Amino acid sequence: MTTIPTPVDPPGLHGSPAFAQGMIAPAGPTLYVGGQNGTDSEGTLLDGLGPQTEQALRNVLAVLDEAGTDADHVAKLTIYLDPSVDPNEAYAATGAVWGGRRTAVTVIAVAPARPGALVEVEAVATLAEQPE
Numbered sequence: 001m002t003t004i005p006t007p008v009d010p011p012g013l014h015g016s017p018a019f020a021q022g023m024i025a026p027a028g029p030t031l032y033v034g035g036q037n038g039t040d041s042e043g044t045l046l047d048g049l050g051p052q053t054e055q056a057l058r059n060v061l062a063v064l065d066e067a068g069t070d071a072d073h074v075a076k077l078t079i080y081l082d083p084s085v086d087p088n089e090a091y092a093a094t095g096a097v098w099g100g101r102r103t104a105v106t107v108i109a110v111a112p113a114r115p116g117a118l119v120e121v122e123a124v125a126t127l128a129e130q131p132e
Contacts, residue, residue, distance in 0.1 A: 002026060003126050005075040007102055018091070019105040025075040025126050033063045033123040035080065037114050049085050049118045053093035056121040061097070069128040076104045080120040083109040090119055 007020035036059035038052025039045050046052050060077075064070055081090055087107060112120040 003028065003128055004072050005103070005126060016102075017100070018102065020102045021104070023075040023104045025124075029127040031064065031067045031069060031123075031125045031127060033060050033125065035112070035120040035122045036060050036063070037112060037117045037120050039114075045114065045116050049089050050093040052117065053090050053119050053121075054097045056119050057094060057097040060121055060123050064123070064125055067125075067127065069125050071098065071101050073128055074101070074103050074123050074125045076124040077106075078122045079105065079107045080110050080112055080122075081107060082111050082118045085118050 003026055005023040005025040008022035008024060009015055009020055013021050036056045037045065038055035039059070040055065046055050061071060064074070079090070081087055087109075090107075112118070114120075
């Protein structure tokens with residue numbers, strides 16, 4: 001049984017190489033990754049949108065790894081961006097860490113709760129190994 005979510009892209013909707021319109025996630029244990037800011041292991045917030053975005057995604061990957069899964073098993077990302085930033089800059093910064101993985105994505109312009117944070121990322125993932 002596969003545990004990797006499958007993209008759903010209806011032919012009548014605009015397609016994107018960066019995201020899927022929907023994801024079918026296999027039934028089973030699900031991991032919900034709480035909002036991750038661009039902070040290092042000491043809790044220091046990195047400077048700038050690009051470095052914060054990359055670090056927030058590395059933090060998501062760390063939670064996935066600790067739970068025994070990986071980015072290929074992510075069905076949904078929600079990205080909260082400070083309204084003052086350019087979403088294109090945040091998108092460009094994702095490539096170095098997230099690569100070309102397609103998943104369902106929602107981007108919301110809202111100030112993250114931590115002062116100085118420009119981005120916050122949360123994820124929903126299936127576990128890599130599910131009991132039969």
